[in-house]
Amino acid sequence: xxxxxxxxxxxxxxxxxxxxxxxxxxxxxxxxxxxxxxxxxxxxxxxxxxxxxxxxxxxxxxxxxxxxxxxxxxxxxxxxxxxxxxxxxxxxxxxxxxxxxxxxxxxxxxxxxxxxxxxxxxxxxxxxxxxxxxxxxxxxxxxxxxxxxxxxxxxxxxxxxxxxxxxxxxxxxxxxxxxxxxxxxxxxxxxxxxxxxxxxxxxxxxxxxxxxxxxxxxxxxxxxxxxxxxxxxxxxxxxxxxxxxxxxxxxxxxxxxxxxxxxxxxxxxxxxxxxxxxxxxxxxxxxxxxxxxxxxxxxxxxxxxxxxxxxxxxxxxxxxxxxxxxxxxxxxxxxxxxxxxxxxxxxxxxxxxxxxxxxxxxxxxxxxxxxxxxxxxxxxxxxxxxxxxxxxxxxxxxxxxxxxxxxxxxxxxxxxxxxxxxxxxxxxxxxxxx
DNA sequence: CGTCCACAGGAATGACGGGCGG
DNA sequence: CCGCCCGTCATTCCTGTGGACG
Numbered sequence: 251x252x253x254x255x256x257x258x259x260x261x262x263x264x265x266x267x268x269x270x271x272x273x274x275x276x277x278x279x280x281x282x283x284x285x286x287x288x289x290x291x292x293x294x295x296x297x298x299x300x301x302x303x304x305x306x307x308x309x310x311x312x313x314x315x316x317x318x319x320x321x322x323x324x325x326x327x328x329x330x331x332x333x334x335x336x337x338x339x340x341x342x343x344x345x346x347x348x349x350x351x352x353x354x355x356x357x358x359x360x361x362x363x364x365x366x367x368x369x370x371x372x373x374x375x376x377x378x379x380x381x382x383x384x385x386x387x388x389x390x391x392x393x394x395x396x397x398x399x400x401x402x403x404x405x406x407x408x409x410x411x412x413x414x415x416x417x418x419x420x421x422x423x424x425x426x427x428x429x430x431x432x433x434x435x436x437x438x439x440x441x442x443x444x445x446x447x448x449x450x451x452x453x454x455x456x457x458x459x460x461x462x463x464x465x466x467x468x469x470x471x472x473x474x475x476x477x478x479x480x481x482x483x484x485x486x487x488x489x490x491x492x493x494x495x496x497x498x499x500x501x502x503x504x505x506x507x508x509x510x511x512x513x514x515x516x517x518x519x520x521x522x523x524x525x526x527x528x529x530x531x532x533x534x535x536x537x538x539x540x541x542x543x544x545x546x547x548x549x550x551x552x553x554x555x556x557x558x559x560x561x562x563x564x565x566x567x568x569x570x571x572x573x574x575x576x577x578x579x580x581x582x583x584x585x586x587x588x589x590x591x592x593x594x595x596x597x598x599x600x601x602x603x604x605x606x607x608x609x610x611x612x613x614x615x616x617x618x619x620x621x622x623x624x625x626x627x628x629x630x631x632x633x634x635x636x637x638x639x640x641x642x643x644x645x646x647x648x649x650x651x652x653x654x655x656x657x658x659x660x661x662x663x664x665x666x667x668x669x670x671x672x673x674x675x676x677x678x679x680x681x682x683x684x
Numbered sequence: 685c686g687t688c689c690a691c692a693g694g695a696a697t698g699a700c701g702g703g704c705g706g
Numbered sequence: 707c708c709g710c711c712c713g714t715c716a717t718t719c720c721t722g723t724g725g726a727c728g
Contacts, residue, residue: 375713376712376713378712378713398710398711398712399711399712401711572715614715614716614717615716615717615718617716617717617718617719618715618716618717621715621716636724637724638723638724638725638726639724639725639726640724640725640726640727641725641726641727641728642725642726642727643724644722644723644724644725
Protein backbone atom coordinates (compact mmCIF):
# COMPACT_ATOMS: atom_id res chain seq x y z
CA UNK A 251 0.00 0.00 0.00
CA UNK A 252 1.51 3.25 -1.12
CA UNK A 253 -0.58 5.95 0.49
CA UNK A 254 -3.14 5.54 3.24
CA UNK A 255 -6.59 5.62 1.71
CA UNK A 256 -7.80 8.85 3.30
CA UNK A 257 -4.79 10.70 2.00
CA UNK A 258 -5.43 9.12 -1.39
CA UNK A 259 -8.96 10.45 -1.34
CA UNK A 260 -7.82 13.91 -0.41
CA UNK A 261 -5.21 13.87 -3.15
CA UNK A 262 -7.68 12.99 -5.86
CA UNK A 263 -10.12 15.59 -4.53
CA UNK A 264 -7.35 18.12 -4.61
CA UNK A 265 -6.44 17.21 -8.16
CA UNK A 266 -10.04 17.55 -9.36
CA UNK A 267 -10.29 20.95 -7.74
CA UNK A 268 -7.11 22.20 -9.33
CA UNK A 269 -8.25 21.10 -12.76
CA UNK A 270 -11.31 23.26 -12.42
CA UNK A 271 -9.16 26.23 -11.36
CA UNK A 272 -7.00 25.65 -14.43
CA UNK A 273 -3.72 25.86 -12.54
CA UNK A 274 -3.89 29.47 -11.52
CA UNK A 275 -0.87 28.92 -9.34
CA UNK A 276 2.45 27.64 -10.65
CA UNK A 277 3.11 25.89 -7.39
CA UNK A 278 -0.14 24.01 -7.69
CA UNK A 279 1.42 22.09 -10.57
CA UNK A 280 4.57 21.35 -8.64
CA UNK A 281 2.71 20.12 -5.59
CA UNK A 282 0.30 18.00 -7.58
CA UNK A 283 3.13 16.45 -9.50
CA UNK A 284 4.73 15.59 -6.21
CA UNK A 285 1.55 14.08 -4.82
CA UNK A 286 0.78 12.07 -7.93
CA UNK A 287 4.15 10.41 -8.08
CA UNK A 288 4.57 7.62 -5.62
CA UNK A 289 7.31 8.84 -3.31
CA UNK A 290 10.73 7.32 -3.58
CA UNK A 291 11.19 7.63 0.15
CA UNK A 292 9.50 5.82 2.93
CA UNK A 293 11.38 7.87 5.50
CA UNK A 294 13.90 10.40 4.30
CA UNK A 295 15.09 11.17 7.85
CA UNK A 296 16.86 7.85 8.06
CA UNK A 297 19.42 8.97 5.49
CA UNK A 298 20.37 12.08 7.39
CA UNK A 299 23.76 11.59 8.97
CA UNK A 300 22.72 12.86 12.38
CA UNK A 301 20.10 10.13 12.55
CA UNK A 302 21.07 7.45 15.04
CA UNK A 303 19.78 4.08 13.84
CA UNK A 304 18.73 1.20 16.06
CA UNK A 305 21.46 -0.86 14.52
CA UNK A 306 25.04 0.18 13.82
CA UNK A 307 26.65 -2.48 11.64
CA UNK A 308 30.40 -3.11 12.02
CA UNK A 309 30.62 -1.12 15.22
CA UNK A 310 29.59 -3.83 17.68
CA UNK A 311 33.05 -4.03 19.15
CA UNK A 312 33.35 -0.30 19.82
CA UNK A 313 29.84 -0.11 21.23
CA UNK A 314 30.62 -2.92 23.65
CA UNK A 315 33.84 -1.17 24.65
CA UNK A 316 32.06 2.14 25.31
CA UNK A 317 29.30 0.32 27.14
CA UNK A 318 31.79 -1.28 29.50
CA UNK A 319 33.32 2.09 30.23
CA UNK A 320 30.11 3.92 31.06
CA UNK A 321 28.42 1.06 32.91
CA UNK A 322 29.72 2.12 36.38
CA UNK A 323 27.47 5.16 36.09
CA UNK A 324 24.50 2.91 36.84
CA UNK A 325 25.92 2.27 40.28
CA UNK A 326 26.49 5.95 40.83
CA UNK A 327 30.20 5.82 40.18
CA UNK A 328 32.09 8.14 37.91
CA UNK A 329 33.15 6.51 34.66
CA UNK A 330 36.54 6.95 33.04
CA UNK A 331 37.19 9.74 30.62
CA UNK A 332 37.38 8.44 27.06
CA UNK A 333 39.09 9.70 23.98
CA UNK A 334 37.80 8.48 20.65
CA UNK A 335 39.71 8.88 17.42
CA UNK A 336 38.64 8.36 13.86
CA UNK A 337 38.13 10.20 10.60
CA UNK A 338 34.85 11.79 9.64
CA UNK A 339 32.02 9.41 8.93
CA UNK A 340 33.43 6.43 10.81
CA UNK A 341 30.51 6.26 13.19
CA UNK A 342 32.09 7.83 16.28
CA UNK A 343 29.34 10.26 17.03
CA UNK A 344 26.59 7.79 16.21
CA UNK A 345 28.16 5.13 18.44
CA UNK A 346 28.53 7.50 21.38
CA UNK A 347 25.02 8.85 21.05
CA UNK A 348 23.70 5.33 20.75
CA UNK A 349 25.48 4.09 23.85
CA UNK A 350 24.52 7.13 25.90
CA UNK A 351 20.86 6.96 24.96
CA UNK A 352 20.79 3.30 26.00
CA UNK A 353 22.59 4.22 29.19
CA UNK A 354 20.02 6.90 29.82
CA UNK A 355 17.18 4.40 29.45
CA UNK A 356 18.84 2.04 31.89
CA UNK A 357 19.58 4.85 34.29
CA UNK A 358 15.90 5.83 34.36
CA UNK A 359 14.96 2.26 35.29
CA UNK A 360 17.42 2.30 38.14
CA UNK A 361 16.62 5.89 39.02
CA UNK A 362 20.29 6.85 38.95
CA UNK A 363 20.99 10.50 38.58
CA UNK A 364 22.81 11.02 35.31
CA UNK A 365 22.72 13.90 32.92
CA UNK A 366 24.31 14.29 29.54
CA UNK A 367 25.51 17.03 27.34
CA UNK A 368 26.54 16.77 23.72
CA UNK A 369 28.64 19.59 22.32
CA UNK A 370 30.13 19.92 18.90
CA UNK A 371 33.17 22.05 19.64
CA UNK A 372 33.59 23.23 16.08
CA UNK A 373 30.01 24.50 15.95
CA UNK A 374 30.34 26.01 19.40
CA UNK A 375 33.54 27.64 18.22
CA UNK A 376 34.79 29.15 21.45
CA UNK A 377 35.56 28.01 24.98
CA UNK A 378 32.88 30.32 26.22
CA UNK A 379 30.15 28.71 24.15
CA UNK A 380 31.30 25.22 25.10
CA UNK A 381 31.01 26.12 28.77
CA UNK A 382 27.69 27.87 28.38
CA UNK A 383 26.26 24.87 26.54
CA UNK A 384 27.32 22.65 29.42
CA UNK A 385 25.72 25.06 31.85
CA UNK A 386 22.40 25.12 30.06
CA UNK A 387 22.41 21.31 29.98
CA UNK A 388 22.51 21.51 33.77
CA UNK A 389 19.79 24.11 33.85
CA UNK A 390 22.17 26.87 34.87
CA UNK A 391 21.34 30.15 33.23
CA UNK A 392 24.21 31.86 31.46
CA UNK A 393 24.10 34.82 29.06
CA UNK A 394 25.20 34.34 25.45
CA UNK A 395 28.24 36.46 26.11
CA UNK A 396 29.54 39.11 28.42
CA UNK A 397 30.76 37.11 31.38
CA UNK A 398 34.36 36.36 32.19
CA UNK A 399 35.34 32.76 31.42
CA UNK A 400 36.18 32.14 35.06
CA UNK A 401 32.74 33.27 36.14
CA UNK A 402 31.05 30.84 33.75
CA UNK A 403 33.28 28.07 34.99
CA UNK A 404 32.36 28.83 38.60
CA UNK A 405 28.69 28.68 37.73
CA UNK A 406 29.23 25.37 36.01
CA UNK A 407 30.93 24.04 39.11
CA UNK A 408 28.07 25.18 41.35
CA UNK A 409 25.60 23.65 38.91
CA UNK A 410 27.42 20.34 39.01
CA UNK A 411 27.38 20.29 42.79
CA UNK A 412 23.71 21.18 43.07
CA UNK A 413 22.77 18.60 40.51
CA UNK A 414 24.49 16.08 42.73
CA UNK A 415 24.85 13.27 40.26
CA UNK A 416 26.96 12.19 37.36
CA UNK A 417 27.45 14.45 34.42
CA UNK A 418 28.78 13.14 31.14
CA UNK A 419 29.95 15.71 28.65
CA UNK A 420 30.56 14.63 25.09
CA UNK A 421 32.97 16.98 23.35
CA UNK A 422 32.75 16.24 19.65
CA UNK A 423 35.43 17.54 17.28
CA UNK A 424 37.47 18.33 20.34
CA UNK A 425 40.58 18.77 18.17
CA UNK A 426 39.05 21.85 16.58
CA UNK A 427 38.72 23.49 19.98
CA UNK A 428 42.26 22.70 21.05
CA UNK A 429 43.78 23.83 17.78
CA UNK A 430 42.20 27.27 17.97
CA UNK A 431 42.02 27.89 21.71
CA UNK A 432 44.57 25.61 23.32
CA UNK A 433 43.95 23.05 26.03
CA UNK A 434 43.34 25.29 29.05
CA UNK A 435 39.62 24.56 29.10
CA UNK A 436 40.26 20.82 28.97
CA UNK A 437 42.76 21.16 31.75
CA UNK A 438 40.19 22.88 33.96
CA UNK A 439 37.51 20.35 33.05
CA UNK A 440 39.65 17.34 33.85
CA UNK A 441 40.39 18.82 37.25
CA UNK A 442 36.89 19.96 38.08
CA UNK A 443 36.15 16.76 40.01
CA UNK A 444 38.70 17.68 42.66
CA UNK A 445 36.76 20.83 43.46
CA UNK A 446 33.37 19.12 43.55
CA UNK A 447 31.80 17.91 46.77
CA UNK A 448 28.79 16.05 45.41
CA UNK A 449 28.78 16.02 41.62
CA UNK A 450 30.97 13.87 39.40
CA UNK A 451 31.96 14.59 35.85
CA UNK A 452 33.22 12.47 33.00
CA UNK A 453 34.36 13.58 29.60
CA UNK A 454 33.99 11.79 26.31
CA UNK A 455 36.23 13.41 23.75
CA UNK A 456 35.81 12.75 20.05
CA UNK A 457 38.57 13.74 17.67
CA UNK A 458 38.76 13.61 13.90
CA UNK A 459 42.48 14.11 13.98
CA UNK A 460 44.61 11.11 14.83
CA UNK A 461 47.52 13.34 15.82
CA UNK A 462 45.36 15.15 18.32
CA UNK A 463 47.56 14.01 21.20
CA UNK A 464 50.43 16.14 19.97
CA UNK A 465 48.49 19.28 20.76
CA UNK A 466 47.84 18.35 24.37
CA UNK A 467 49.76 18.99 27.52
CA UNK A 468 50.84 15.58 28.89
CA UNK A 469 48.91 16.15 32.12
CA UNK A 470 45.72 16.85 30.24
CA UNK A 471 46.32 13.93 27.96
CA UNK A 472 46.79 11.44 30.75
CA UNK A 473 43.62 12.38 32.57
CA UNK A 474 41.55 12.84 29.44
CA UNK A 475 42.45 9.53 27.88
CA UNK A 476 42.03 7.16 30.76
CA UNK A 477 40.59 5.01 28.02
CA UNK A 478 40.85 5.40 24.31
CA UNK A 479 39.79 3.74 21.12
CA UNK A 480 40.16 4.20 17.39
CA UNK A 481 37.40 3.92 14.82
CA UNK A 482 38.83 2.60 11.57
CA UNK A 483 37.37 3.77 8.25
CA UNK A 484 34.77 1.50 6.71
CA UNK A 485 35.77 -0.43 3.61
CA UNK A 486 33.52 -0.65 0.57
CA UNK A 487 31.87 -3.91 1.68
CA UNK A 488 31.07 -2.52 5.12
CA UNK A 489 29.72 0.68 3.64
CA UNK A 490 27.55 -1.39 1.38
CA UNK A 491 26.06 -3.17 4.37
CA UNK A 492 25.41 0.07 6.18
CA UNK A 493 23.74 1.60 3.16
CA UNK A 494 21.67 -1.50 2.53
CA UNK A 495 20.54 -1.44 6.13
CA UNK A 496 19.38 2.14 5.99
CA UNK A 497 18.04 1.97 2.45
CA UNK A 498 15.68 -0.82 3.46
CA UNK A 499 13.76 1.48 5.74
CA UNK A 500 14.47 4.77 3.99
CA UNK A 501 13.26 3.81 0.50
CA UNK A 502 10.24 2.01 -0.75
CA UNK A 503 10.94 -1.56 -1.83
CA UNK A 504 12.82 -2.05 -5.08
CA UNK A 505 13.58 1.61 -5.53
CA UNK A 506 17.32 1.20 -5.31
CA UNK A 507 19.21 -0.67 -7.99
CA UNK A 508 21.90 -3.01 -6.80
CA UNK A 509 24.63 -1.43 -8.89
CA UNK A 510 23.72 2.05 -7.67
CA UNK A 511 24.16 0.82 -4.13
CA UNK A 512 27.58 -0.61 -4.92
CA UNK A 513 28.66 2.51 -6.74
CA UNK A 514 27.65 4.63 -3.82
CA UNK A 515 29.66 2.48 -1.43
CA UNK A 516 32.66 2.50 -3.75
CA UNK A 517 32.66 6.27 -4.14
CA UNK A 518 32.52 6.81 -0.40
CA UNK A 519 35.15 4.15 0.26
CA UNK A 520 37.48 5.99 -2.07
CA UNK A 521 36.98 9.03 0.10
CA UNK A 522 38.52 7.51 3.24
CA UNK A 523 35.50 5.32 3.97
CA UNK A 524 33.20 8.14 4.92
CA UNK A 525 29.74 6.79 5.76
CA UNK A 526 28.37 10.28 6.08
CA UNK A 527 29.27 10.96 2.49
CA UNK A 528 27.76 7.69 1.36
CA UNK A 529 24.47 8.54 3.05
CA UNK A 530 24.44 12.01 1.53
CA UNK A 531 25.00 10.58 -1.91
CA UNK A 532 22.16 8.15 -1.46
CA UNK A 533 19.76 10.75 -0.14
CA UNK A 534 20.49 13.30 -2.85
CA UNK A 535 20.28 10.61 -5.53
CA UNK A 536 16.90 9.65 -4.12
CA UNK A 537 15.73 13.25 -4.24
CA UNK A 538 16.87 13.60 -7.84
CA UNK A 539 15.05 10.43 -8.80
CA UNK A 540 11.93 11.55 -6.99
CA UNK A 541 11.87 14.92 -8.67
CA UNK A 542 11.94 13.43 -12.12
CA UNK A 543 9.48 10.70 -11.23
CA UNK A 544 11.90 7.85 -11.85
CA UNK A 545 10.86 4.38 -10.73
CA UNK A 546 14.30 3.35 -9.68
CA UNK A 547 17.53 4.95 -8.49
CA UNK A 548 20.29 4.29 -10.99
CA UNK A 549 24.06 4.72 -11.21
CA UNK A 550 23.45 7.87 -13.12
CA UNK A 551 21.48 9.36 -10.25
CA UNK A 552 24.38 8.64 -7.93
CA UNK A 553 26.83 10.30 -10.31
CA UNK A 554 24.67 13.35 -10.60
CA UNK A 555 24.25 13.44 -6.85
CA UNK A 556 28.02 13.55 -6.57
CA UNK A 557 28.36 16.68 -8.70
CA UNK A 558 25.30 18.16 -7.09
CA UNK A 559 26.74 17.83 -3.59
CA UNK A 560 30.02 19.35 -4.69
CA UNK A 561 28.20 22.23 -6.30
CA UNK A 562 26.07 22.92 -3.24
CA UNK A 563 29.10 22.79 -1.00
CA UNK A 564 30.85 25.47 -3.00
CA UNK A 565 27.79 27.65 -3.31
CA UNK A 566 27.24 27.48 0.43
CA UNK A 567 30.86 28.23 1.26
CA UNK A 568 31.04 31.10 -1.20
CA UNK A 569 27.81 32.67 -0.07
CA UNK A 570 29.00 33.28 3.47
CA UNK A 571 32.44 34.54 2.52
CA UNK A 572 33.52 38.02 3.63
CA UNK A 573 34.09 40.53 0.84
CA UNK A 574 37.88 40.46 1.04
CA UNK A 575 38.03 36.68 0.86
CA UNK A 576 35.82 36.80 -2.19
CA UNK A 577 38.19 39.21 -3.88
CA UNK A 578 41.19 37.04 -3.03
CA UNK A 579 39.43 34.01 -4.45
CA UNK A 580 38.46 35.93 -7.53
CA UNK A 581 42.05 37.04 -7.98
CA UNK A 582 43.11 33.40 -8.06
CA UNK A 583 40.34 32.70 -10.54
CA UNK A 584 41.62 35.43 -12.84
CA UNK A 585 45.18 34.17 -12.66
CA UNK A 586 44.16 30.60 -13.40
CA UNK A 587 41.92 31.76 -16.21
CA UNK A 588 44.81 33.41 -18.00
CA UNK A 589 46.59 30.13 -17.67
CA UNK A 590 49.33 31.18 -15.34
CA UNK A 591 50.67 28.01 -13.83
CA UNK A 592 52.32 29.73 -10.93
CA UNK A 593 49.68 31.52 -8.94
CA UNK A 594 51.79 32.85 -6.12
CA UNK A 595 50.99 34.83 -3.00
CA UNK A 596 52.69 37.98 -4.27
CA UNK A 597 50.86 37.98 -7.60
CA UNK A 598 47.56 37.26 -5.98
CA UNK A 599 48.11 40.11 -3.59
CA UNK A 600 48.78 42.54 -6.43
CA UNK A 601 45.67 41.54 -8.31
CA UNK A 602 43.71 41.63 -5.10
CA UNK A 603 44.82 45.21 -4.42
CA UNK A 604 43.80 46.19 -7.91
CA UNK A 605 40.40 44.59 -7.49
CA UNK A 606 39.97 46.42 -4.19
CA UNK A 607 40.69 49.71 -5.82
CA UNK A 608 38.30 48.90 -8.63
CA UNK A 609 35.40 48.27 -6.28
CA UNK A 610 36.38 50.98 -3.82
CA UNK A 611 37.63 48.92 -0.88
CA UNK A 612 40.80 49.62 1.06
CA UNK A 613 43.05 46.60 0.67
CA UNK A 614 44.19 44.60 3.68
CA UNK A 615 47.85 43.92 4.42
CA UNK A 616 49.66 41.07 2.77
CA UNK A 617 49.93 39.34 6.12
CA UNK A 618 46.19 39.33 6.46
CA UNK A 619 45.64 38.18 2.87
CA UNK A 620 48.07 35.37 3.52
CA UNK A 621 45.80 34.38 6.39
CA UNK A 622 42.73 34.58 4.20
CA UNK A 623 44.38 32.31 1.66
CA UNK A 624 44.97 29.79 4.41
CA UNK A 625 41.34 30.02 5.47
CA UNK A 626 40.22 29.43 1.91
CA UNK A 627 42.53 26.43 1.81
CA UNK A 628 40.90 24.97 4.90
CA UNK A 629 37.41 25.27 3.42
CA UNK A 630 38.71 23.61 0.27
CA UNK A 631 38.06 26.47 -2.12
CA UNK A 632 41.79 26.77 -2.70
CA UNK A 633 44.63 24.28 -2.72
CA UNK A 634 47.94 25.60 -1.50
CA UNK A 635 51.42 24.25 -1.22
CA UNK A 636 54.52 25.91 0.18
CA UNK A 637 57.36 25.77 -2.32
CA UNK A 638 60.83 27.15 -2.50
CA UNK A 639 62.06 28.73 -5.70
CA UNK A 640 65.58 28.98 -4.48
CA UNK A 641 67.17 32.24 -5.42
CA UNK A 642 63.71 33.60 -6.12
CA UNK A 643 62.39 33.10 -2.63
CA UNK A 644 59.97 30.93 -0.78
CA UNK A 645 56.26 31.24 -1.36
CA UNK A 646 53.00 29.43 -1.73
CA UNK A 647 51.67 27.90 -4.91
CA UNK A 648 47.95 28.36 -5.09
CA UNK A 649 45.36 26.66 -7.25
CA UNK A 650 41.58 26.66 -7.25
CA UNK A 651 40.12 23.84 -5.17
CA UNK A 652 36.97 23.63 -7.27
CA UNK A 653 35.97 23.83 -10.91
CA UNK A 654 36.51 27.24 -12.50
CA UNK A 655 33.05 27.17 -14.02
CA UNK A 656 31.40 27.04 -10.61
CA UNK A 657 33.41 30.01 -9.36
CA UNK A 658 32.62 31.95 -12.49
CA UNK A 659 28.90 31.25 -12.27
CA UNK A 660 28.83 32.20 -8.61
CA UNK A 661 30.55 35.51 -9.25
CA UNK A 662 28.28 36.36 -12.14
CA UNK A 663 25.36 36.04 -9.75
CA UNK A 664 27.05 38.10 -7.09
CA UNK A 665 25.32 41.43 -6.87
CA UNK A 666 28.35 43.22 -5.54
CA UNK A 667 31.19 41.73 -7.55
CA UNK A 668 29.35 40.42 -10.60
CA UNK A 669 30.77 43.07 -12.87
CA UNK A 670 34.32 41.97 -12.05
CA UNK A 671 33.88 38.96 -14.31
CA UNK A 672 34.49 41.23 -17.29
CA UNK A 673 37.38 43.10 -15.69
CA UNK A 674 40.97 42.44 -16.68
CA UNK A 675 43.49 43.70 -14.13
CA UNK A 676 46.41 45.70 -15.47
CA UNK A 677 48.67 43.18 -13.82
CA UNK A 678 47.55 40.56 -16.30
CA UNK A 679 47.88 42.67 -19.43
CA UNK A 680 50.84 41.45 -21.43
CA UNK A 681 51.56 38.68 -18.93
CA UNK A 682 48.86 36.54 -20.47
CA UNK A 683 49.93 33.43 -22.33
CA UNK A 684 47.07 31.63 -24.07
C1' DC B 685 79.42 27.13 0.44
C1' DG B 686 77.36 31.18 1.86
C1' DT B 687 73.92 34.52 0.39
C1' DC B 688 69.63 36.26 -0.01
C1' DC B 689 64.94 36.24 -2.14
C1' DA B 690 59.98 36.31 -1.14
C1' DC B 691 57.52 35.05 1.33
C1' DA B 692 55.47 31.78 5.72
C1' DG B 693 53.59 32.20 9.82
C1' DG B 694 54.03 33.31 15.17
C1' DA B 695 53.29 36.98 18.77
C1' DA B 696 51.77 41.14 20.46
C1' DT B 697 48.66 44.62 20.12
C1' DG B 698 44.61 47.42 19.05
C1' DA B 699 39.93 48.75 17.36
C1' DC B 700 35.28 47.55 17.74
C1' DG B 701 30.65 45.84 18.86
C1' DG B 702 27.94 42.92 22.07
C1' DG B 703 26.39 42.14 26.54
C1' DC B 704 26.77 41.68 31.07
C1' DG B 705 26.58 43.26 36.39
C1' DG B 706 26.08 46.92 39.27
C1' DC C 707 24.95 54.65 32.26
C1' DC C 708 29.79 52.92 33.17
C1' DG C 709 33.39 49.73 33.36
C1' DC C 710 34.55 45.22 32.30
C1' DC C 711 35.23 41.15 29.60
C1' DC C 712 34.35 38.80 25.74
C1' DG C 713 35.26 37.28 20.40
C1' DT C 714 36.54 38.86 15.87
C1' DC C 715 39.19 41.09 12.59
C1' DA C 716 43.10 43.44 11.29
C1' DT C 717 47.82 45.59 11.67
C1' DT C 718 52.61 45.71 12.92
C1' DC C 719 56.77 43.62 13.80
C1' DC C 720 59.11 39.83 13.80
C1' DT C 721 61.96 35.45 13.07
C1' DG C 722 62.47 31.45 10.09
C1' DT C 723 63.65 29.06 5.80
C1' DG C 724 64.58 25.89 1.12
C1' DG C 725 67.38 26.07 -2.33
C1' DA C 726 69.15 28.42 -6.98
C1' DC C 727 72.56 31.60 -7.83
C1' DG C 728 77.07 33.63 -7.58
